[in-house]
């Protein structure tokens with residue numbers, strides 16, 4: 001049966017033969033999500049399936065993948081994790097998992113995410129879940145605020161418009177829309193014919209960018225270090 005690169009990587013990092021977490025491959029999984037090689041919803045469903053594995057290693061390693069994705073993939077993953085349905089599934093797993101360490105780690109993650117999302121109303125389902133579970137008598141470990149610092153930029157969402165952001169030509173049957181992966185704006189083919197990698201967004205393969213973002217990518221990065 002055909003398995004996508006993402007699924008192969010996920011099988012690899014959640015193998016019950018592993019003696020310790022395979023962090024390089026776990027980070028590679030984050031990259032496949034950030035590069036949009038895999039849809040976040042699909043990725044998270046696959047991770048959740050591993051989370052309910054009867055094998056304690058598989059379950060725990062998949063939890064480390066989930067933690068890493070939330071830390072490194074930004075809004076792409078937060079938009080899935082911060083939803084009521086996902087939170088209900090996490091609550092269910094906490095109630096039913098036979099693995100005590102998975103249960104404790106999930107409680108820790110819930111609290112960390114609730115703190116990290118405290119100023120983002122659309123993810124209020126996370127704090128609501130923590131509150132409900134506290135009311136149900138679950139005890140949460142002490143919060144380590146350092147764990148709630150989510151790093152890394154993620155490419156911006158795509159804007160929509162009926163004309164090119166640069167030359168204002170109207171889109172139609174002939175003039176097709178295209179998106180710049182660097183700024184997320186919509187352009188005609190002529191204004192977005194270039195491509196380049198976007199390492200700051202974890203995009204290591206050349207993707208379509210607009211003229212302005214291409215020019216920016218060609219300038220040497222102004223290093224913020226001290227002038228030598």
Ligand SMILES: O=P(O)(O)O[C@@H]1[C@H](O)[C@H](OP(=O)(O)O)[C@@H](O)[C@H](O)[C@H]1O
Nearest residue numbers: 158175176177178179180186192208
């Ligand atoms: O091919 P179309 O039917 O025009 O559809 C467009 C392409 O999928 C574009 O991909 P691209 O940016 O990689 O070109 C995308 O940016 C647009 O939003 C879509 O409308």
Ligand SMILES: [Zn+2]
Nearest residue numbers: 164167188191
């Ligand atoms: Zn244009």
Ligand SMILES: [Zn+2]
Nearest residue numbers: 180183210213
């Ligand atoms: Zn751009």
